[in-house]
Amino acid sequence: MPVLSCIxxxxxxxxxxxxxxxxxxxxxxxxxxxRRTLQASGRMRLEWSFLxxxxxxxxxxxxxxxxMLGYLAxxxxxxxxxxxxxxxxxxxxxxxxxxxxxxxxxxxxxxxxGGATIGLSIAAMHYVGMFAYRVDGVVxxxxxxxxxxxxxxxxxxxxxxxxxxxxxxxxxxxxxxLAVASLVVAIVALHFxxxxxxxxxxxxxxxxxxxxAAFQAMAMAVAIAATIIVFTGLSSHVIDDxxxxxxxxxxxxxASHDELTGLSNRRKFAADLxxxxxxxxxxxxxxxxxxxxxxxxxxxxxHALGDRVLSVAAGRIRHVIPAGAQLAxxxxxxxxFIAGGMSDDQVDDLCRRLVEVLSRPVITQGHVIELGxxxxxxxxxxxxxxxxxxxxxxxxxxxxxxxxGRSCHRFFEARMAEKIQLRRALEQxxxxxxxxxxxxxxxxPKVDARSGAFTGAEALVRWNHPERGQLSPAVxxxxxxxxxxxxxIGAWVLAxxxxxxxxxxxxxxxxxxxxxxxxxxxxxVRSIRKILKETGYPAERLxxxxxxxxxxxxxxxxxxxxxxxxxxxxxxxxxxFGTGYSSLSYLHRFPIDRIKIDRSFVARSPNDAGSASIIxxxxxxxxxxxxxVTAEGIETESxxxxxxxxxxxxxxxxxISRPVPHAQLAALFAKARTEVA
Amino acid sequence: MxxxxxxxxxxxxxxxxxxxxxxxxxxxxPRDVAAIVDTSVRNNRSxxxxxxLLKVDDTFIQLVEGEQRAIEAxxxxxxxxxxxxxxxxxDMITAETRLFPEWSMAHVGSDADPxxxxxxxxxxxxxxxxxTHPEAALKQMRALLR
Ligand SMILES: Cc1cc2nc3c(=O)[nH]c(=O)nc-3n(C[C@H](O)[C@H](O)[C@H](O)COP(=O)(O)O)c2cc1C
Numbered sequence: 001m002p003v004l005s006c007i008x009x010x011x012x013x014x015x016x017x018x019x020x021x022x023x024x025x026x027x028x029x030x031x032x033x034x035r036r037t038l039q040a041s042g043r044m045r046l047e048w049s050f051l052x053x054x055x056x057x058x059x060x061x062x063x064x065x066x067x068m069l070g071y072l073a074x075x076x077x078x079x080x081x082x083x084x085x086x087x088x089x090x091x092x093x094x095x096x097x098x099x100x101x102x103x104x105x106x107x108x109x110x111x112x113x114g115g116a117t118i119g120l121s122i123a124a125m126h127y128v129g130m131f132a133y134r135v136d137g138v139v140x141x142x143x144x145x146x147x148x149x150x151x152x153x154x155x156x157x158x159x160x161x162x163x164x165x166x167x168x169x170x171x172x173x174x175x176x177x178l179a180v181a182s183l184v185v186a187i188v189a190l191h192f193x194x195x196x197x198x199x200x201x202x203x204x205x206x207x208x209x210x211x212x213a214a215f216q217a218m219a220m221a222v223a224i225a226a227t228i229i230v231f232t233g234l235s236s237h238v239i240d241d242x243x244x245x246x247x248x249x250x251x252x253x254x255a256s257h258d259e260l261t262g263l264s265n266r267r268k269f270a271a272d273l274x275x276x277x278x279x280x281x282x283x284x285x286x287x288x289x290x291x292x293x294x295x296x297x298x299x300x301x302x303h304a305l306g307d308r309v310l311s312v313a314a315g316r317i318r319h320v321i322p323a324g325a326q327l328a329x330x331x332x333x334x335x336x337f338i339a340g341g342m343s344d345d346q347v348d349d350l351c352r353r354l355v356e357v358l359s360r361p362v363i364t365q366g367h368v369i370e371l372g373x374x375x376x377x378x379x380x381x382x383x384x385x386x387x388x389x390x391x392x393x394x395x396x397x398x399x400x401x402x403x404x405g406r407s408c409h410r411f412f413e414a415r416m417a418e419k420i421q422l423r424r425a426l427e428q429x430x431x432x433x434x435x436x437x438x439x440x441x442x443x444x445p446k447v448d449a450r451s452g453a454f455t456g457a458e459a460l461v462r463w464n465h466p467e468r469g470q471l472s473p474a475v476x477x478x479x480x481x482x483x484x485x486x487x488x489i490g491a492w493v494l495a496x497x498x499x500x501x502x503x504x505x506x507x508x509x510x511x512x513x514x515x516x517x518x519x520x521x522x523x524x525v526r527s528i529r530k531i532l533k534e535t536g537y538p539a540e541r542l543x544x545x546x547x548x549x550x551x552x553x554x555x556x557x558x559x560x561x562x563x564x565x566x567x568x569x570x571x572x573x574x575x576x577f578g579t580g581y582s583s584l585s586y587l588h589r590f591p592i593d594r595i596k597i598d599r600s601f602v603a604r605s606p607n608d609a610g611s612a613s614i615i616x617x618x619x620x621x622x623x624x625x626x627x628x629v630t631a632e633g634i635e636t637e638s639x640x641x642x643x644x645x646x647x648x649x650x651x652x653x654x655x656i657s658r659p660v661p662h663a664q665l666a667a668l669f670a671k672a673r674t675e676v677a
Numbered sequence: 678m679x680x681x682x683x684x685x686x687x688x689x690x691x692x693x694x695x696x697x698x699x700x701x702x703x704x705x706x707p708r709d710v711a712a713i714v715d716t717s718v719r720n721n722r723s724x725x726x727x728x729x730l731l732k733v734d735d736t737f738i739q740l741v742e743g744e745q746r747a748i749e750a751x752x753x754x755x756x757x758x759x760x761x762x763x764x765x766x767x768d769m770i771t772a773e774t775r776l777f778p779e780w781s782m783a784h785v786g787s788d789a790d791p792x793x794x795x796x797x798x799x800x801x802x803x804x805x806x807x808x809t810h811p812e813a814a815l816k817q818m819r820a821l822l823r
Contacts, residue, residue: 312753319757353700353759360756361766363691363749368769 002145006196015070015219019063020188022223026059027183029234030095031176034164036237038103045103053096055233056118057125060187061091062226064126067191068133069219075137075202083132087125094121102161111165115158122157122187123150126194137200145197149190156186258329260307261314269328269336273387276338276380284340284380285347288394289317289354291333292372292406301367308364313371320354336394344379344411351375351409359407374401375409383412396420427483429465430476434492438464441496442659445668446511446630446652449644454672456509458545458652459497460659461489473513481517490518491527498537500662504669511543511573516550520557525564532568539569545596547575551586559590566591573630578614587625595622597648599633606642619647688775690742691752692768692811694804695761697735704735705760710786713760717782726751727777729818732786733804737761740815741782742775768811776819785821796821 007016033055037048065084095118102114126149163179166172256268264272276284291313298306310333317335318327325339339347358373376398384390397412399420404410433439443457463471480486494512501510518524532539544565551558562572573594574586578601586592597618604611615631622629631643634653643651657668698704705713710732721727726743741751756764777783787797799821807814 315753316757320759349701356700356762357757357759360764362756363752363766363769365749366689366745366771368766 002196003192007192010072010195011067012070012072015066015216018219018223019067019070019191022059022066022226023063023184023187024180026056026063026226026230027180027187029230029237030056030059030183031160031164031180032237033233034099034102034179035168035176036240037099038165038168046100049096049100049103051233051236052099053092053094055230056095056099057088057092058226058229060095060122061088061125061129062222063187064091064129064191065222066219067195068129069215069222071195073135073137073200075135075200077136078134080132080134083128087129087132090121090128091125094118094124097121098157098161102165111161112158115161116154118161119154119157119186119190120150122190123153123194126190130194130198135200137202139198139200142197142199145193149193149197152193153186153190156182156189160186261311261329263314263318263335264326264328266328266330269326269330270387272326272328272338273390276340277385277387277390282340283382284338285342285344285377286380286390286394287337287339287347287351287375287377287409288330288391288398289335289337289358289373289375290398290402291358292374292402293370294333297369297371301369305365305367305369309362309369309371312362312364313358313373316357317354320357321350347377348409348411351377355407355409372407374398374406376401376412377409378412393417423479426476426479430463430479430483430485433463433465434488438466439489439492440464440661441493441500442661443500443510443665444652444659445657445665446650447656449631449648449651454508454669455650456501456504456511456541456543457665458511458659459493459500459513461493477515481515486515486517487521487523487527490515491531494528495531495535498531498535498542501541502535502537503666505673506541508669509541509543509571511545513545513575514550516547519546519550519561522557522561524561525568528565528570529568540571543571543573543594545573545575548577548586551590562591577618584621587621587627592627594628594630594650596630596632596652597643599653602631602633602639602643602653603635605639612642615643615648616646619643623647687745687771687773688742689745689748690740690768690770690772690776691748691766692738692740692807692815693764693766694736694738694807695764697732697737698762700759700762709760710784714782714784719781720751720754721781724751727775727780727782729777729780729783729785729822731800731803731818731821732784733800734787736804738804738807738814738818740776740818742772742777767808776815777822780822783822785818 030052033048033052037045037052040048064087098114098116098118098121100114101117102110104110127146160179160182163175163182167174167176167179256265256271257263258265273286275281291310294306294309297309310329313333314327314329314335317337321327321337322339322342324341325337327335327337329335339350342350354375355373358371362369362371376394376396378384378390378394378397380390383393393412396416397410400413400416401408401410410416440462442460442462444460445457446455447453448455461473461477463473463476465471477486477489480489497510497512501508504510514524528542531537532542546562566572571593572591573596574590574592575596576598577595578598587595595618597615601611601614605615606612619629621627628650629648630650630652631639631648632652634640634643634651634655636655639653640651640655660668697710714730717730721741721743724743724747726741726747728739728741728743731738739755741748741755785796785800787793787800799817803814803817806817
């Protein structure tokens with residue numbers, strides 16, 4: 001093996017070792033930088049290529065130069081400075097270029113082109129270096145070994161390039177050591193094969209041997225300089241790694257935290273919950289917190305203040321819950337926390353304290369904001385085992401807390417879920433009720449108290465549910481209001497009632513109920529107008545029944561709407577009078593044509609003195625204000641007589657008739673007409 | 678020629694009452710109240726607040742006054758404090774001057790000492806009037822310290 005004998009017989013082994021060290025260290029750093037280069041793109045890739053080139057070039061050149069110094073030439077030796085520098089430049093520029101060319105993600109030839117460039121530049125560096133190596137002797141070259149050296153440099157460089165590229169994938173990480181090894185082999189093989197190709201024999205008469213002491217000093221100097229370069233390359237990589245890790249941590253923080261409150265965000269919370277639900281994990285509680293009355297704060301005082309209030313609320317929750325609990329803001333005014341190692345009683349107490357602390361006023365930027373919070377709690381794993389189940393059940397408990405009047409907390413109970421399921425089912429069905437023609441209007445006739453003659457009827461909506469049978473408005477109207485379906489249902493009922501009543505004798509009126517939500521709807525009047533036009537029913541024969549609650553909140557809007565309705569000729573009656581807030585001032589302020597005494601008073605009259613005197617009082621009040629009074633819920637003859645005697649002008653109730661379908665009502669009216677006739 | 682006086686920087690006053698018992702828990706011991714007063718004096722001095730804390734039987738009545746930001750930060754700390762409950766804000770106003778400039782946090786409490794019959798009576802009266810006539814109650818609080 002001429003190559004091996006070249007290494008061991010013709011070289012100073014100490015120097016060879018130093019060169020080898022240089023080579024391994026250099027290759028190690030080169031591969032690190034190289035990998036980094038391949039991960040970069042654009043201008044960054046160019047810069048990293050440059051740094052890799054400088055490091056690799058310096059290491060390769062130093063390996064070569066130190067080994068040259070270790071070559072035991074039998075003749076005097078000197079170095080040509082210019083060519084030596086050219087060889088350094090070739091090493092740096094060549095490997096830099098090769099690294100850059102090896103980068104493109106796609107294309108099979110990238111590793112070939114890049115690797116070949118690197119291999120060639122190692123070889124070129126070496127042979128240029130050899131021209132700089134001046135020996136006073138007879139030099140001869142073996143073409144075979146020259147060719148072999150270049151081929152092996154290119155071959156191993158290409159292999160190394162392919163391994164570096166492979167090491168970038170998750171699975172290929174382990175290839176990076178092989179890449180270092182094959183780069184080392186490329187450098188070493190080239191050098192010693194090339195040195196085998198080279199032989200020198202002394203010319204007679206000249207002193208022989210190199211100045212080994214001076215060469216050793218030079219070798220150390222070169223090694224130190226190269227080491228400095230290599231370590232500079234390494235440290236820039238380490239610094240870059242650190243900054244990249246830092247910015248990755250920062251990005252991770254941003255991605256997992258809510259900017260406003262600094263709490264975990266929904267994403268992080270989902271991950272935390274997932275973690276807690278892993279098999280073998282201990283029990284814990286999940287509590288959902290929802291701020292009450294936050295939306296109006298945001299709407300009226302602005303988002304900046306709303307944000308401020310949210311971070312104050314977050315701070316309060318954080319302060320009250322145990323330090324180990326994981327708190328997150330799920331979005332809007334919704335928070336949640338996971339608390340482990342607490343008993344149900346402790347969580348119960350914690351929620352109570354939270355409710356209280358969150359109900360205290362917030363003073364910020366000179367404003368006083370009254371907040372509140374509702375909470376729903378679940379026990380893992382009694383109330384659910386998966387994150388989805390737990391969240392869903394906590395939501396159900398939260399909903400129950402809100403339903404119970406807010407500013408309180410509820411633990412999840414199975415029956416809550418049933419209630420909500422029923423609601424959900426009805427919700428689906430109600431949305432389709434109109435289009436499926438499941439709604440129906442029934443009519444309860446009213447009579448004149450004196451003559452007993454029919455004066456008209458009240459329209460009452462029914463829902464013929466395909467599975468649950470007939471449902472009363474008390475069940476589905478609140479749901480319809482909540483779902484925003486009441487306007488559509490109300491309009492449908494009104495249209496049906498007007499169309500039906502158009503067939504009644506011309507002196508009869510139809511009364512239709514309006515929900516408070518409808519009165520708040522600005523489109524109400526337009527919709528009534530349209531219905532009257534389409535059915536041709538006269539406005540004067542339409543009576544709209546409203547409840548006191550409709551007048552409670554936004555009474556300016558309600559007043560405007562009612563005045564407009566009145567101006568169109570319709571009548572307005574106040575339903576269920578005597579039960580609600582019954583402020584007499586309504587009767588003054590609002591354009592009311594009729595009061596309907598609540599059925600509960602009628603039911604207890606005339607025997608119950610209190611109820612009887614209320615009926616008297618209302619009847620008298622109506623008389624003095626010029627407002628007609630209707631008594632509802634008349635069931636007995638004595639009630640009829642009492643109400644009539646006290647001055648009620650109109651009566652309604654089972655004694656007269658139950659609510660009946662329109663066909664039946666038409667028959668009733670027709671029969672009455674023939675009896676009169 | 679007289680120079681126009683520069684307007685005094687405005688003072689924010691917060692007046693509230695609360696129950697001197699932990700949320701859903703036990704009444705505070707005199708030791709707890711003393712600790713609260715100590716912290717209050719220390720904190721208020723360092724952020725330039727002044728005021729008075731009354732304890733009438735089981736009720737706290739407190740007035741804190743000072744610069745807006747300090748008031749808001751301190752009131753927030755008071756609001757997360759679980760050593761009192763049923764907190765009700767009575768009044769928040771901006772004024773020109775302080776009512777208790779020389780007190781970081783004065784403290785007057787009712788007790789069973791017969792010698793302090795008059796003070797106890799005043800405290801009771803303040804607690805009755807504070808919500809309906811806060812101005813008058815504040816004047817009376819001021820008088821307690823003379
Ligand atoms: C009734 C009551 C009144 C308080 N008044 C004040 C006060 O005027 N100033 C204050 O800094 N802390 C007051 N605190 C105490 C705060 O709630 C909180 O414990 C304290 O500011 C924390 O301060 P530290 O972090 O220095 O311990 C009061 C607490 C209670 C229960």
